[in-house]
Amino acid sequence: MSPPLAPALPARGTAEPGSSLGHDAWRRLRRNRMAVLGGTILLVLTVACVAGPWLSAYGYEQIDLDHTFAPPGAAHWLGTDQLGRDLLVRLLYGGRISLGVGLCATFVALTIGVTYGAVAGYAGGKADAVMMRLVDIIYALPFTIFVILLMVFFGRNIVLMFVAIGAVEWLTMARIVRGQVMALKKMEFIDAARALGLGHARILFRHMLPNILGPIIVYTTLTIPAVMLLEAFLSFLGLGVQPPMSSWGSLIKDGAEKMEEYPWLLIYPGTVFSLTLFSLNFLGDGLRDALDVRSSGD
Amino acid sequence: MIRFVVRRLLQAVPVLFVIITATFFMVRFVPGGPFTSEKAIPPEILRNLEAHYGLDRPLWRQYLSYLGHVARGDLGPSFKYANRSVNEIIGQKLPVSLELGTLALLVALVVGIPLGVLAAARRNSWLDHLAGTVGMAGICVPTFVLGPLLVLLFAIRLGWVNASGWDAWSDRVLPALTLGFVYAAYIMRLTRAGMLEILNQDFIRTARAKGATELRIVVHHGLRGGLLPVVSFLGPAIAGILTGSFVIETIFQVPGLGREFVNSAFNRDYTLVLGTVILYAALLVALNLATDVVQVWLNPKLKFE
Numbered sequence: 001m002s003p004p005l006a007p008a009l010p011a012r013g014t015a016e017p018g019s020s021l022g023h024d025a026w027r028r029l030r031r032n033r034m035a036v037l038g039g040t041i042l043l044v045l046t047v048a049c050v051a052g053p054w055l056s057a058y059g060y061e062q063i064d065l066d067h068t069f070a071p072p073g074a075a076h077w078l079g080t081d082q083l084g085r086d087l088l089v090r091l092l093y094g095g096r097i098s099l100g101v102g103l104c105a106t107f108v109a110l111t112i113g114v115t116y117g118a119v120a121g122y123a124g125g126k127a128d129a130v131m132m133r134l135v136d137i138i139y140a141l142p143f144t145i146f147v148i149l150l151m152v153f154f155g156r157n158i159v160l161m162f163v164a165i166g167a168v169e170w171l172t173m174a175r176i177v178r179g180q181v182m183a184l185k186k187m188e189f190i191d192a193a194r195a196l197g198l199g200h201a202r203i204l205f206r207h208m209l210p211n212i213l214g215p216i217i218v219y220t221t222l223t224i225p226a227v228m229l230l231e232a233f234l235s236f237l238g239l240g241v242q243p244p245m246s247s248w249g250s251l252i253k254d255g256a257e258k259m260e261e262y263p264w265l266l267i268y269p270g271t272v273f274s275l276t277l278f279s280l281n282f283l284g285d286g287l288r289d290a291l292d293v294r295s296s297g298d
Numbered sequence: 299m300i301r302f303v304v305r306r307l308l309q310a311v312p313v314l315f316v317i318i319t320a321t322f323f324m325v326r327f328v329p330g331g332p333f334t335s336e337k338a339i340p341p342e343i344l345r346n347l348e349a350h351y352g353l354d355r356p357l358w359r360q361y362l363s364y365l366g367h368v369a370r371g372d373l374g375p376s377f378k379y380a381n382r383s384v385n386e387i388i389g390q391k392l393p394v395s396l397e398l399g400t401l402a403l404l405v406a407l408v409v410g411i412p413l414g415v416l417a418a419a420r421r422n423s424w425l426d427h428l429a430g431t432v433g434m435a436g437i438c439v440p441t442f443v444l445g446p447l448l449v450l451l452f453a454i455r456l457g458w459v460n461a462s463g464w465d466a467w468s469d470r471v472l473p474a475l476t477l478g479f480v481y482a483a484y485i486m487r488l489t490r491a492g493m494l495e496i497l498n499q500d501f502i503r504t505a506r507a508k509g510a511t512e513l514r515i516v517v518h519h520g521l522r523g524g525l526l527p528v529v530s531f532l533g534p535a536i537a538g539i540l541t542g543s544f545v546i547e548t549i550f551q552v553p554g555l556g557r558e559f560v561n562s563a564f565n566r567d568y569t570l571v572l573g574t575v576i577l578y579a580a581l582l583v584a585l586n587l588a589t590d591v592v593q594v595w596l597n598p599k600l601k602f603e
Binding site: 137144146148225233236237249252255256263267273274277278 | 313321325434437438439440442443447450563574575
């Protein structure tokens with residue numbers, strides 16, 4: 001079956017040949033220096049976290065009791081901790097966990113939020129009222145407290161952490177997507193799709209979602225730092241990943257306990273974490289400007 | 299307005315009910331109990347303990363009796379602190395957290411609003427750039443990084459204040475600054491954006507044309523509308539400050555309710571966990587309501603509905 005009425009992106013201005021919305025956005029994004037800087041830092045950090053631990057001479061759990069608390073130097077670039085483990089490797093390995101949690105939990109939040117919001121907005125009427133009322137109620141709950149309870153009671157299990165964090169962060173996404181779908185529902189190309197006899201699911205996911213990718217992408221980049229903060233928050237309270245594994249949050253926790261004599265144990269993980277949050281936020285802001293998304297949610 | 303408040307309060311009852319129910323059953327269905335410890339307790343003593351706290355009765359009866367007590371404002375006895383009630387513990391710890399939270403909120407408002415107003419009034423000046431830096435740092439440096447760094451600098455290296463504790467007034471400085479800083483940054487950004495929007499409107503131009511001074515324009519005409527985004531942010535901000543104090547109280551060893559809550563969860567102190575969750579939930583509901591009321595009061599275009 002030939003694709004019915006390609007769901008054309010709403011034309012903004014005059015679209016010259018080869019100048020799609022994505023193309024325009026990319027050009028605008030490249031002009032935004034802070035966003036490019038953020039993106040570059042993220043790329044370098046990701047590559048380092050993925051490849052670094054393989055290239056290093058040390059393992060992240062390799063204990064060397066002859067070289068505990070070694071200051072940064074030639075052998076250990078960022079020094080070692082109380083068990084003589086190399087901080088750089090632990091930092092890169094922790095980055096895999098922190099970035100991984102950030103991506104996976106955001107994916108959970110994205111899936112729930114987009115589906116929920118799209119269905120509510122598309123259905124409208126009573127179903128919409130009930131669904132959004134539920135979101136309002138959940139919004140008012142002390143959710144951080146529930147995540148803490150979950151982590152304490154059901155063991156510090158990393159999969160549970162994805163689910164718990166994802167389950168907290170989907171609400172705003174649902175609100176944004178619902179608003180966008182409601183606006184799109186009144187457009188003519190949706191009427192056309194309906195006139196062609198397409199099913200609801202097809203209209204919703206093939207014709208509507210591609211048109212609201214902008215806000216979804218922007219809000220996703222802003223959800224990742226929020227998720228990473230929550231993971232680090234849990235790890236800092238001792239509820240996140242357990243040793244000998246490390247995440248940036250747990251490294252900061254360990255560093256804070258020993259900063260008096262060995263400040264590098266706090267400063268390096270803290271800097272890398274802050275740098276990542278900085279990059280994600282600027283990339284998100286840059287994408288918002290580039291995609292010209294006005295309603296940024298909260 | 300009274301009808302609005304009453305209706306919202308009535309809506310809060312089922313919300314709190316759901317929270318109590320969910321938390322009650324969640325804490326009961328987890329492995330481990332308040333009396334499982336390293337050293338095994340003889341079974342007779344365990345039975346006596348459970349009988350004493352009513353844990354030997356069927357779960358639904360415990361639930362109903364708990365609901366009855368909560369409705370009368372009694373959160374029950376603590377399982378870990380012998381002979382102390384949850385009400386007593388909360389009564390002792392909550393004031394500390396409230397003091398910390400209030401100070402942090404003051405820091406956020408006193409730093410955030412003036413800086414945001416100045417940044418908007420003097421756009422692209424050095425003040426605006428300073429505000430931009432503060433806003434960026436607030437987003438990128440989380441409390442659990444900022445707190446230890448401040449301790450390292452001001453307590454350990456410079457020796458100006460104590461690294462932890464809650465006795466002298468100077469013990470309040472670092473925790474309040476750390477907790478308030480993130481929100482100061484947010485409030486600054488919101489104030490700046492709100493003020494910029496207002497200062498570009500026609501009625502401001504009219505006021506200028508009538509010869510009002512710049513100070514009067516900003517303070518008298520601008521603030522009321524410009525602070526609206528800040529007001530709607532206050533509810534979430536206070537909620538965040540409340541939960542944020544878990545980390546702050548851990549870093550600075552502040553004897554508040556936040557630290558108590560995390561400990562009670564580790565200890566499986568069912569009643570204390572439940573009591574704290576109910577308290578926080580009720581606080582959040584009240585705060586959201588208060589935010590909505592103030593918002594309508596500041597912006598006559600909105601209606602109570």
